[in-house]
Amino acid sequence: DTEVTQTPKHLVMGMTNKKSLKCEQHMGHRAMYWYKQKAKKPPELMFVYSYEKLSINESVPSRFSPECPNSSLLNLHLHALQPEDSALYLCASSQDIRTSLGYNEQFFGPGTRLTVL
Amino acid sequence: GENVEQHPSTLSVQEGDSAVIKCTYSDSASNYFPWYKQELGKRPQLIIDIRSNVGEKKDQRIAVTLNKTAKHFSLHITETQPEDSAVYFCAAPREGSTLGRLYFGRGTQLTVWP
Numbered sequence: 001d002t003e004v005t006q007t008p009k010h011l012v013m014g015m016t017n018k019k020s021l022k023c024e025q026h027m028g029h030r031a032m033y034w035y036k037q038k039a040k041k042p043p044e045l046m047f048v049y050s051y052e053k054l055s056i057n058e059s060v061p062s063r064f065s066p067e068c069p070n071s072s073l074l075n076l077h078l079h080a081l082q083p084e085d086s087a088l089y090l091c092a093s094s095q096d097i098r099t100s101l102g103y104n105e106q107f108f109g110p111g112t113r114l115t116v117l
Numbered sequence: 118g119e120n121v122e123q124h125p126s127t128l129s130v131q132e133g134d135s136a137v138i139k140c141t142y143s144d145s146a147s148n149y150f151p152w153y154k155q156e157l158g159k160r161p162q163l164i165i166d167i168r169s170n171v172g173e174k175k176d177q178r179i180a181v182t183l184n185k186t187a188k189h190f191s192l193h194i195t196e197t198q199p200e201d202s203a204v205y206f207c208a209a210p211r212e213g214s215t216l217g218r219l220y221f222g223r224g225t226q227l228t229v230w231p
Contacts, residue, residue: 031217042206042221043161055217090160097217104149104210106219108160 004109006091012115015081021112023074023091031055031097032074033106034066035090043090043108049074050097081116088113120144121209123222130197131230138225140207141189147209150190151219152181156203164205165192197229 004025013019023032031050035043048056049068057066063085065077074091091109098104120143130136140150151166167174167181167190174181180193194201207222 033217040204040224040226042224044221045218048217050217058218104217104219105151105163105166108153108162110160 004091004093004107006089006109006112008112009110010113010115012117013078013081014117015083017081018077018079020078021076021089021091021114023076023093023109024072025093025107025109026072027093027095027107028071029093029095029107030071031094032068033092033094034074034076035092035108037088037090037111047076048097055097078114081114083116086114086116121207121220121222123207123225125225126223127226127228129228129230132197132199134197136192136194136197136201136227136229138192138205138207138227139189140191140209140222141187142209142220143188144209144211145185145188147211149210150181150183151208152192153206153208153221154203155206155224161206194227197227199229199231202227202229 007022033048034046037043045058046060047066052068063080067075088111090111092106094104094106123140148169153161154164155161165179165181167183178195183190204224204226206224208219210219
């Protein structure tokens with residue numbers, strides 16, 4: 001299995017809702033990432049997990065809460081979002097975060113298209 | 118942090134022509150330079166990458182060149198086809214305190230006209 005999967009594909013939520021995005025990979029990768037991508041913009045890094053520990057938080061608002069229950073799964077819990085949070089949320093994984101060892105090729109999932117009303 | 122600049126932002130070519138997209142980076146410690154292709158509504162997909170110990174890498178119609186002294190790298194697509202139309206992103210990571218962070222360029226919308 002060489003794919004990263006994400007669910008749901010689309011999500012519409014109100015500003016008072018709580019929802020979660022899910023990401024899964026079975027490639028044995030030990031680094032997993034959440035990115036946010038607005039239309040016609042590059043992906044922006046939000047969080048990095050390395051060996052199931054949060055390694056990077058790019059000053060993301062606390063209404064986004066990541067979770068890595070095990071080495072194959074990555075969740076993003078959403079609460080009290082704003083309309084400007086509407087975007088494509090991409091999950092990615094790589095064998096390791098260290099580029100010097102040649103492990104940093106990142107494989108992206110198909111994304112969750114989030115709309116906040 | 119790393120600053121990756123990408124040019125041009127849009128590029129239109131006739132089918133069969135070549136296309137070149139350039140990126141510059143600021144961190145001399147960067148040692149890995151991937152290029153991603155993102156078709157409309159799809160995920161970014163790695164098409165080619167290069168490490169700092171080589172100056173050029175080729176895969177069929179796609180090549181990447183790296184100039185470490187000048188801190189720039191370029192994507193070359195030869196014999197372009199309509200299915201090459203997409204947004205292309207370059208990226209560069211930074212080792213050290215921000216291990217794992219991939220900095221993306223702003224993207225180039227490539228359109229190949231039949």
